[in-house]
Amino acid sequence: MTTCGDIISQSGASFGTSGVRGLVEDLNDETCFAFTLAFLSHLQSENRDQKLTKVWVGHDLRPSSPAIANAVLKAIEHLELTAVFCGEIATPALAYSSINAHEPSVMITGSHIPFDRNGIKFYRPDGEMTKDDETFIVNSKTEFPDDHFEKQCLINVSALPSANRNAHDAWHQRYLTAFDGMLANMRIGHYQHSAAGRDDLTRILENLGAIVIALDRSETFIPIDTEAVSEADRLQAKAWSSQHELDAVISTDGDGDRPLLSDENGDYFRGDTLGIFTALALQATAAVTPVSSNTALEKCGKFKTIGRTKIGSPHVIAEMEKLAQNTRATVVGFEANGGFLTASPLKSPWTQTDLKPLPTRDSVLPVLATIALSKLNKTKLSNLQGLLPLRITASDRLVETEKDVSMKLLDQFAKGDANPSALATDASPLQCTDTTDGMRFTFKDDTIVHLRPSGNAPELRIYVETASQDSAEALLSHAKQTVVKLLG
Numbered sequence: 001m002t003t004c005g006d007i008i009s010q011s012g013a014s015f016g017t018s019g020v021r022g023l024v025e026d027l028n029d030e031t032c033f034a035f036t037l038a039f040l041s042h043l044q045s046e047n048r049d050q051k052l053t054k055v056w057v058g059h060d061l062r063p064s065s066p067a068i069a070n071a072v073l074k075a076i077e078h079l080e081l082t083a084v085f086c087g088e089i090a091t092p093a094l095a096y097s098s099i100n101a102h103e104p105s106v107m108i109t110g111s112h113i114p115f116d117r118n119g120i121k122f123y124r125p126d127g128e129m130t131k132d133d134e135t136f137i138v139n140s141k142t143e144f145p146d147d148h149f150e151k152q153c154l155i156n157v158s159a160l161p162s163a164n165r166n167a168h169d170a171w172h173q174r175y176l177t178a179f180d181g182m183l184a185n186m187r188i189g190h191y192q193h194s195a196a197g198r199d200d201l202t203r204i205l206e207n208l209g210a211i212v213i214a215l216d217r218s219e220t221f222i223p224i225d226t227e228a229v230s231e232a233d234r235l236q237a238k239a240w241s242s243q244h245e246l247d248a249v250i251s252t253d254g255d256g257d258r259p260l261l262s263d264e265n266g267d268y269f270r271g272d273t274l275g276i277f278t279a280l281a282l283q284a285t286a287a288v289t290p291v292s293s294n295t296a297l298e299k300c301g302k303f304k305t306i307g308r309t310k311i312g313s314p315h316v317i318a319e320m321e322k323l324a325q326n327t328r329a330t331v332v333g334f335e336a337n338g339g340f341l342t343a344s345p346l347k348s349p350w351t352q353t354d355l356k357p358l359p360t361r362d363s364v365l366p367v368l369a370t371i372a373l374s375k376l377n378k379t380k381l382s383n384l385q386g387l388l389p390l391r392i393t394a395s396d397r398l399v400e401t402e403k404d405v406s407m408k409l410l411d412q413f414a415k416g417d418a419n420p421s422a423l424a425t426d427a428s429p430l431q432c433t434d435t436t437d438g439m440r441f442t443f444k445d446d447t448i449v450h451l452r453p454s455g456n457a458p459e460l461r462i463y464v465e466t467a468s469q470d471s472a473e474a475l476l477s478h479a480k481q482t483v484v485k486l487l488g
Contacts, residue, residue, distance in 0.1 A: 004041070004140040007034035015134045017312030017455035019121035021110065024064045027118050029071040030152040036075035036106060038140035039122045042133065043104055044079075047125075054082045056098040056105035056123075056167065058089035060196035060255045062221050064118045066160055068108045072120070073161075074154055076106075078145060087163025090197025090256025092362045093171035095123050100170070100356065102126070109196065109255035112225040113457045114399075121255075127359040128317055168200050171364075175204050178348035178355055179368045182375065184209030189240045191251035191260070192217040193224055201252065204364065213244050224251065226258040227337040228395050228461075229268055241266030248371065248381060252363040258337045259363035261370060263381035270294065270393050274366045275334025277384055279303070281349040281369040281376075282342075286329035288319045291436040292395075292450055292463045293336045299389040305329055310437040312455060316341060317359050336395070336463070340366040349376060391465055392472040396480055398460040401487070406453035406460040409486055410439050413451075418486055423449040423479045425471070447471070449479045 011031040013022030020027075020035055044052055055076045059065040069085075076083045084103075086094055091107045098105035102125045110118040122129045122137075148155060188210040192198040198217070205212050216236075224233070237249045241264060249262040262268045269277075272293035279287045279302075286305035287297060290312070298306055305323060309315040316333040320343040324331045333341040339361025346355045349372045355365075374381045412418035420441045421427045428443035438452025438461070450463040462483060464475045 002144045002146050004034040004038035004142045004144050005138060007031060007144050008038065008138050008140070015138070016119070018111070018314070019119050021113060021117060021119040021457070024116055024118055027064070027068055027120075028152040029067070029074075029154040030149050032068050032071035032120065033075045033078075033148070033154070034144055035120060035137065036072045037078065037144070038137040038142055039106070039129075039133075040076065040079055040081065040104065041140065041142040042136045043124065052081055052104065054084055054101070054103045056084045056086060056094055056101075056103060057108075058086040058091070058094040058105070058167070058196075059108035060110070061088055061194045062110055062115070062118055062254070065108045068118060068120065069160060070157060071154060072106050072108065073158075074148070078148070083161075084164050084166075085161045086167045087160075088196055089167060090171070090195075090200060090252070090363070091121060092257050092358065092360055092364070093167055093197055093200060095127075095360045096174065096358055097167035097170050098123055099125070099127055099358070107255065110223075111255045112223050112253045112258070114223055115221055117457065123360070128314060130318065131314055171200055172204055172207070174355075175364055175368060176207055177351070177353050179208055179350045179372065181209050182350050182368065182372060186210045186247045187213065187245060189213045189215050189244055189246045189249040191215045191237070191240075191249055193222045193251065194218045194220065195224070195252045195254060195256050197252070197256035201250070201256070201364065205250070208368075213246065215240055215249070221254070224253050224260075225337075226253050226260050226271055228397050229260065234268060237262045237268060238266035250367055253337070257361035257363050258339045259367050260338070261367045265382055267382065269370070270336070271338030272297075272334065272336045272393060273385070273388070274338050274370055275340055276300070276388060277373050278334065278340050278366040278369040279332050280387065281373040282330070282332060282346050283349070284330045284332040284346070286323050286327065286331045288316050288323065288331070288333040290316065290335055291434055291440055292452070293334070294391050294393045294465060295448075296388045296391040299391065300387075308436065311335070311452065313339065313341065313361055317343075320359065334366070335361065336393070338366060339363065349373065390467055392467065392469050393463065393465045394472040394476045395461065395463045396476055397454070397462065398480070398483065398487075400458055401460040402458045403453045405487065406451075409460070409483065410451060410453075412486065413439055420449075423482050425475050425478045447475055449475065451483065
């Protein structure tokens with residue numbers, strides 16, 4: 001008997017920091033069917049007293065996503081469950097409706113990773129999958145229906161059904177209620193590129209009163225990474241702001257769960273800074289974020305409890321849940337990519353209406369809450385930085401750097417074969433090393449360099465933090481050049 005675990009182990013796809021990831025050719029019908037069947041079978045065995053009936057499904061705009069969606073739908077059909085197919089949709093919009101319905105969901109997306117890859121995100125009825133769930137799935141003993149396939153392809157393929165619009169409408173209503181009228185007469189540039197949920201986002205912005213200028217809509221997939229915004233994209237935002245006299249530029253990554261927000265000058269906020277502003281706007285008392293995020297969170301002194309984790313929303317969520325259970329705090333979380341998560345019921349800073357918790361990355365709440373913060377403080381977006389201690393972060397990546405190569409580099413530092421101070425611009429002495437996730441070096445001049453292999457793609461991530469924009473850019477350039485030399 002072939003099991004789902006057998007198919008998964010033989011595939012080239014695997015779990016990363018957020019869902020299954022792999023090359024498009026590895027995400028064939030057989031593999032995607034096996035992952036989905038294993039996930040749903042795991043939920044069924046775990047919740048024998050609560051029978052599963054429906055599974056929500058959505059996908060991004062990658063050309064490979066519809067075929068993967070078809071395999072996912074066939075797996076749902078195999079278990080005689082009903083699929084609520086939402087079509088092209090932002091990940092948090094799909095998750096918001098499925099979680100509120102207490103039903104699982106499956107989102108086909110590769111998020112921001114390169115074009116030749118894709119992925120699948122799985123949501124339990126109560127939120128994102130845990131790392132323990134991943135273990136059950138990859139070791140699944142659920143019988144795999146070999147007779148449904150020939151050469152890893154489904155024998156019977158159906159056209160995708162028409163999209164159910166309920167999740168789209170619920171996502172719109174969440175923000176129309178919480179921020180009603182807030183964007184009246186604001187000129188908002190919406191960089192649409194190929195982001196899932198781009199039409200829903202335009203609808204939200206317009207119905208909140210904004211004059212929306214659609215920018216660079218693309219029918220070809222563009223892998224925008226909100227954590228490593230390219231210099232070309234930065235310059236483009238400045239040009240748009242000047243050309244169209246914008247109050248802000250708004251965008252998201254490929255699956256719509258990570259935001260981009262610029263001020264009126266076209267300068268993009270860093271994702272972790274956006275997270276702090278959002279937490280302040282929502283009057284959170286406890287904040288959780290990965291170790292790579294800006295230390296202005298601690299230095300501002302505005303939060304009673306702060307949790308630091310490994311990079312990846314499952315780690316943030318686990319710590320958020322712990323704090324929410326053990327304290328009376330209002331708990332939020334965010335990542336350096338800008339994704340914002342909530343574990344507690346909150347109030348809109350604009351209308352004071354209730355905001356239900358959404359324990360997965362959301363790209364709309366941090367944008368609207370930050371704009372609300374600027375309006376409530378009667379200041380421009382560009383002046384918000386004055387609310388925080390001046391700590392500037394920057395990041396970059398070395399693409400096509402396999403994980404084993406990155407790990408060998410970190411091992412050199414760990415064994416003393418490479419000197420961490422070589423990464424600092426003035427060879428500042430090392431103060432301490434944090435190995436929570438990768439290696440994060442803090443130097444005595446209060447600068448930081450953090451090296452971490454990506455969990456989603458063959459990339460080495462480089463993060464830096466200093467007290468000014470110029471020094472951050474200089475440190476990032478120096479650290480990257482040093483790493484390239486060490487890699488040979």
